Amino acid sequence: MTAREAVATVVDPELRVVTIAELGILRDVETDDSGHVTVTITPTYTGCPAMEVIRADIGAALRAAGHADHDVRTVFAPAWSTDWISPDGRAKLAAAGIAPPAPTRAAGPTAPAPPVALTIAVRCTHCGSPETEQLSRFGSTACKALWRCRACGEPFDAMKAY
């Protein structure tokens, strides 16, 4: 297994249905001529406590695939936004009951942010109704907010557009 393939299997410790590649926090995996692997990751939020676990999980995945000689670097620019989440990642979040964030930049994650932030209705992950309301701007992890469906009455997590 190549180093990239090994690292791409690492799942996010808090959103265990998506990999770090799908979440867009894996920026680069490079192997030099000596076989040394350099993995570059970026945090979602600056204080995200999952980063230590992610670093450890990357190390374990690389060692299991025979790439013991490696290091993991953290970069902050360009800053992560929810636009880095892949279409596959969005589909998996939705399937797991976490409403994926609306895109904020149609032209891709590194395009300039639009001048006016639009709020698009968050659909209920249980019944699909757009008749939902925000219960709390903060949720069980730094990247989520708590919502409730007015149609079916069920609460659900939604990833904040960020």
Add this chain to the structure above:
Amino acid sequence: MTTVDYVLRLGDDALVTAQRFGAWYAAGPEMEEDVALANIALDQLGAARLLLTYAGELEGAGRDEDALAYTRDAAAFRNCRLVEQPEPDFGVVIAKLLLLSAFQLPLYDALAGAGDERLAAIAGKARKESAYHLDHSTLWTLRLGDGTDESHQRMQAAIDGLWPYTPGLFAGEGGPVAFADLRAPWSSTVEDVLGRATLTVPATVAEPTGERKHLVELLAEMQELHRAHPGARW
């Protein structure tokens, strides 16, 4: 030119705020607010770690984020006095978050485009978190200020109590973004929110000086474990 003191000021503001807001976990008026304040504390702590690490590297004396957070005494902290003020009720927490985030947002916005690449990368992330903090404190200020007589009175008392410490936000020289330049955008944001919340903007007075007993007490608690067990890690 970015100096050690400039980066320590930013890092210490964030660290002391994280310590204060973290203390509200399980003490907020509702469970959602416990979660909110813990999340905001975590954002501030995340920024503090990056900033103190950078300050340690600029200093070049081998001090890392933990050495700077846990082994300096109050006299060596560079944070503004606003952030160390105690929070006897939830209104004071919201007032402090409003006054601080209305400063941190334009600060990080400007730093994200200023000459220091390291600060620009940190600020590029922190600005989005500050925008969320400002939204959150604005919503609560409106709700409490324009709420019942009791909530209005307590929100006004919270603003009045913290107001004397606001000049310290803009004190300090140097750095890629001058703190003094942030006074105009800060005033405009804060006056707009207070006005909509039917609250009165207090008159500006000279900032109190003298002994910083609140900071001394806060640090005694925050540093206790590290001082008892030097080098302790998770």
